[in-house]
Amino acid sequence: MKQGKSFWLMLLFMFVVAVLAVGCSSDDTAGDNGSGNDEGAVDGEWEGQTIKVQLIGDFDLEDSTDPITGETTKGLQVIKDEFESQHPGATVEFIIMPWEGYTEKTQAMITSGEADVYQMPGIADFAAQDVLEPLEPYIENDSEFDLDIFIDNQVNGWKALGSDSDELGIYGLPFLGDARFIAYDKQLFDEWGVEYLSEHPTMEEIEEKAKQMTGENPVSGEENYGIWFRGDWSSAFTLINIAEGQNGSWGNGFAWDEIEFNFDSPEMESGLEWLLDMKEYAPDGLVSDQGSEKWLTPDNDIAIMLNQGPGDTIMPAYAQGLGDRIAIAQEFKNDEGVGGMFAGSPITMAKDSENKDLAWEWMKFATSETVQQYIFEEANGMPAIKAAETWDSYAEVKNLMDPTMEAMSTPWTPRYPWASSQPRFILTSEVEAALTGERSATEAVEKAQKESQEWLKNRN
Amino acid sequence: MVKEKLQINENGVENTVTINDDVETIKSKKRKAAFTWYIFLLPSFIGILLFMVYPIMESFRLSFFRSNGTMETFIGLQNFQRVLTSNTFWNTVWNTFFIGFFQIFITIPLGFIFASLINSIRRGQNFFKVIYFLPNVTSIVAAAMIFQFVLHPEMGVANYILDALGLPSSTWFSDPSTAKWGVILLAVWHWIGFVIIICLANLQAISPEMYEAAKIDGASGLQQWLFITIPNMSGTFAFLLITGWIGSLQRFNEVYVLGGPNGSPARSIQTMGAFIYERGFTGFEFGIASAATYIMFVIILIFTFINLRVSKMQL
Numbered sequence: 001m002k003q004g005k006s007f008w009l010m011l012l013f014m015f016v017v018a019v020l021a022v023g024c025s026s027d028d029t030a031g032d033n034g035s036g037n038d039e040g041a042v043d044g045e046w047e048g049q050t051i052k053v054q055l056i057g058d059f060d061l062e063d064s065t066d067p068i069t070g071e072t073t074k075g076l077q078v079i080k081d082e083f084e085s086q087h088p089g090a091t092v093e094f095i096i097m098p099w100e101g102y103t104e105k106t107q108a109m110i111t112s113g114e115a116d117v118y119q120m121p122g123i124a125d126f127a128a129q130d131v132l133e134p135l136e137p138y139i140e141n142d143s144e145f146d147l148d149i150f151i152d153n154q155v156n157g158w159k160a161l162g163s164d165s166d167e168l169g170i171y172g173l174p175f176l177g178d179a180r181f182i183a184y185d186k187q188l189f190d191e192w193g194v195e196y197l198s199e200h201p202t203m204e205e206i207e208e209k210a211k212q213m214t215g216e217n218p219v220s221g222e223e224n225y226g227i228w229f230r231g232d233w234s235s236a237f238t239l240i241n242i243a244e245g246q247n248g249s250w251g252n253g254f255a256w257d258e259i260e261f262n263f264d265s266p267e268m269e270s271g272l273e274w275l276l277d278m279k280e281y282a283p284d285g286l287v288s289d290q291g292s293e294k295w296l297t298p299d300n301d302i303a304i305m306l307n308q309g310p311g312d313t314i315m316p317a318y319a320q321g322l323g324d325r326i327a328i329a330q331e332f333k334n335d336e337g338v339g340g341m342f343a344g345s346p347i348t349m350a351k352d353s354e355n356k357d358l359a360w361e362w363m364k365f366a367t368s369e370t371v372q373q374y375i376f377e378e379a380n381g382m383p384a385i386k387a388a389e390t391w392d393s394y395a396e397v398k399n400l401m402d403p404t405m406e407a408m409s410t411p412w413t414p415r416y417p418w419a420s421s422q423p424r425f426i427l428t429s430e431v432e433a434a435l436t437g438e439r440s441a442t443e444a445v446e447k448a449q450k451e452s453q454e455w456l457k458n459r460n
Numbered sequence: 461m462v463k464e465k466l467q468i469n470e471n472g473v474e475n476t477v478t479i480n481d482d483v484e485t486i487k488s489k490k491r492k493a494a495f496t497w498y499i500f501l502l503p504s505f506i507g508i509l510l511f512m513v514y515p516i517m518e519s520f521r522l523s524f525f526r527s528n529g530t531m532e533t534f535i536g537l538q539n540f541q542r543v544l545t546s547n548t549f550w551n552t553v554w555n556t557f558f559i560g561f562f563q564i565f566i567t568i569p570l571g572f573i574f575a576s577l578i579n580s581i582r583r584g585q586n587f588f589k590v591i592y593f594l595p596n597v598t599s600i601v602a603a604a605m606i607f608q609f610v611l612h613p614e615m616g617v618a619n620y621i622l623d624a625l626g627l628p629s630s631t632w633f634s635d636p637s638t639a640k641w642g643v644i645l646l647a648v649w650h651w652i653g654f655v656i657i658i659c660l661a662n663l664q665a666i667s668p669e670m671y672e673a674a675k676i677d678g679a680s681g682l683q684q685w686l687f688i689t690i691p692n693m694s695g696t697f698a699f700l701l702i703t704g705w706i707g708s709l710q711r712f713n714e715v716y717v718l719g720g721p722n723g724s725p726a727r728s729i730q731t732m733g734a735f736i737y738e739r740g741f742t743g744f745e746f747g748i749a750s751a752a753t754y755i756m757f758v759i760i761l762i763f764t765f766i767n768l769r770v771s772k773m774q775l
Contacts, residue, residue: 104741107529129530232724284613287725288633421743425722433726436636
C-alpha cells in the first residue's frame with residue numbers, strides 16, 4: 001500500500017516538474033516551418049509563417065509614457081499590426097533586449113538560432129562567423145527595393161566581410177541612424193561674447209573659443225568650462241576623429257589579417273597633445289565621465305561638448321526646453337569631408353532563418369517610412385532614410401536635425417573594424433594614461449601601437 | 461503472497477514462521493526512503509550539472525582553443541602563455557590583491573572594534589547592528605553608482621568634508637593613484653556591516669565567567685579585551701580572512717560600474733574578473749578569457765591554501 005503511495009507521489013512530483021519545465025519554456029507554438037496552424041492566422045500568401053525579430057534598446061510592445069517628455073508613446077504593437085495586415089497570414093514576434101551586454105546576448109541568440117532578423121551594431125564580427133545571410137541577391141531580385149532611400153554612406157558603413165570573401169558585402173540594412181558631432185550652448189557663447197562655432201570648426205577654433213569661455217561667467221558669475229569630452233569609454237574615438245581632422249586615420253584594412261594600425265602616427269600624437277591642452281579648459285572629472293552633469297539643464301556650465309550623439313542631445317534638449325539654446329557643429333573632417341565614427345544599428349538576416357522571404361519582407365518594412373517615422377517619433381531613435389527630411393516631426397526639430405543628417409552622411413566608413421575589440425580598449429587605456437599624467441602623449445600612442453600590433457599578430 | 465518458513469527454537473522445537481511479502485524490511489524501507497529523496501534532489505542536481513559543471517568543463521575545453529563563440533581552432537597552451545605573459549593581466553592581479561589587501565586589513569580590525577563597542581553598550585545594540593548592516597544589504601551596483609557621486613571631484617560629499625577640514629581634496633576616480641582607494645572605501649563601507657555582525661555573534665558567545673575571573677585577578681578592561689576577547693575571536697578572524705580574500709579575488713561588479721570592463725582610468729581598477737569579462741564578452745576572445753579564468757582559479761586556490769595554513773583553520 002505504502003509502496004503504491006510513494007509511486008504515485010513520485011509520479012505526481014515528476015508531473016509537476018514537467019509542467020513547470022514546459023510552462024517556463026519559450027512559446028514556440030507558431031513554429032518556424034510554416035506548418036503552424038494558429039487560430040489567429042489569416043488565410044493568405046504568408047499563412048502560418050512566423051518570424052522572430054530581435055530589437056535592442058528602449059522599445060516597448062505596449063504603449064508607454066516617455067520618461068523624458070512625459071508623453072504617451074505607441075508600442076511596437078502598432079508596427080506588428082501594420083506588418084501583419086500587409087502580409088496576410090504572417091506573424092511577427094519581437095524579442096527586445098537592453099543595450100547592456102547586447103553583444104554577448106546577440107552571440108548567444110544567433111548561435112542557438114533564436115531569431116530570424118537581428119538589430120546588429122557588431123555586424124562585422126558576425127558576418128565573419130558566417131552566420132548572416134548576404135543581402136545582395138535579395139536587393140538585386142527585388143524591383144521594389146532601392147538602396148538610394150538611405151542617407152548617404154549608411155549602406156557603405158555597414159558593409160562587412162564574410163568568412164570566405166575578400167570584398168566587403170552587404171549583410172545589413174541601415175535601421176537606426178546615429179552620428180557623432182560637436183554640440184555647444186549658444187547662451188554661454190552669448191554671455192561670453194564669443195562668436196558661435198562655424199559649421200565645420202577646426203581644432204584651432206575650438207581651442208581658442210574654449211579658452212575664452214573658461215572661468216567666471218561675465219553675466220551669471222558662475223564658474224564655466226570651455227570644453228568637455230569623455231576621457232574614458234569613448235576617448236579612443238574622440239582621438240581618432242581629431243587625427244582624421246588632420247588627414248590622418250586609425251590605419252587601414254578590414255579583415256584581421258589585413259589590418260594595419262596607425263595609432264602612433266604624427267596626427268594621433270598631436271591629437272593627443274591637443275586633448276591634453278583641452279583638459280585645461282575642462283572640469284576635473286572627465287576621465288571618469290564626471291563634470292558634465294549640468295549639460296542640457298538650464299544651469300549648464302560647459303560651452304562645447306565633443307563627440308556627442310543625437311539620442312542624448314536632440315530630444316532631451318527639447319524636453320528641457322533648450323531646443324533653441326543648443327546647437328550642433330560637425331566633428332573634424334579630412335580634406336575629403338569625411339570624419340567621425342560611424343555608428344547606429346543595421347538589421348541583418350540570420351543564415352539559418354527558415355523564413356527568409358518573410359524576413360526580407362520585414363527588413364524592407366523596417367526601413368520603410370512607416371517604421372522609420374515610428375522610430376523617430378515614438379522610440380527616440382534616429383531614422384536612417386533620406387525621406388525623414390519631409391516629415392512634420394522633423395521640421396519641429398530641424399535646427400538640430402539638419403546638422404545631424406549631415407553628420408550621418410559624412411562619417412568614416414566602413415565602421416572601425418576594431419571598435420569592439422581589444423585595440424579599442426588598448427587605445428582608450430593609453431588615452432586615459434596620458435590624460436591622467438601617467439605617460440606622455442608620445443609614450444601613450446607608441447604603447448598603444450605596440451600592444452595593438454602584438455594583439456593582432458597573436459590573433460592571426 | 462504469504463511464505464512459510466521452518467525455524468528451530470532454542471529448545472529444539474520446530475516452529476513455523478509466516479512471512480508476509482507486503483511487510484517491508486527496515487533495510488528496504490531505508491533504501492526506498494533514500495531513493496525518494498534522491499528524486500527530490502534531482503531537479504537541483506540537474507541545474508548544477510547544466511549551469512555549473514558543464515560550463516566549468518566547457519570553459520576548460522575552450523581554454524585550449526582560439527574561439528569567438530562559433531569558430532574554433534585548437535591552439536594548445538597558447539592562451540595560457542598569452543595570459544601569463546600579458547602585462548595587462550599581471551596589472552589586474554596587482555590591482556585585485558592591492559584592493560583586497562587593504563579592504564580586508566582595514567575592515568576586519570575596524571569591524572571588530574565597532575562590534576566590541578556595540579557589544580559593550582547596554583541600550584541601542586540592535587539599532588547600531590541595523591545601521592551598520594544596512595550597507596551590506598544594499599546592492600553593490602547601486603552603492604557603486606552612489607559612490608561616484610560621493611567621490612565626485614567637484615560636487616562630492618567626501619571632497620566637501622576634506623575641504624571643510626582644511627585637507628587637500630582629490631579627483632578620486634579620475635586619477636589612477638586615488639581610484640583604487642575609492643574602490644577600497646566602497647568595499648570597506650559595504651563589507652563592514654557583515655564583519656560587525658559576525659564578530660558580535662562570536663563576542664556574545666564568549667563565556668562571561670572568563671571576564672569575571674579576570675576581573676577578580678585585577679585585569680583592566682583593555683587587558684580583558686587583549687587577553688580574553690581577541691584570543692577567543694581567532695576562529696572568526698580566520699573565517700573572515702578566508703571568505704574576505706575569496707570575495708576580494710573575485711571582485712567584479714563594483715569595478716565594472718566604476719571603471720567599465722577596462723577598469724578606467726588607465727586600467728587602474730581593472731581586476732582579474734574584469735579582465736576576463738573584457739576579453740570574453742567585449743572582444744569575443746573566449747579562449748583567452750577561459751584560460752584567464754583557470755589561472756585565476758589556481759591563484760585563488762593557492763592563496764586560500766596559504767590562508768588556511770596561516771590562520772590554522774580546520775576545514
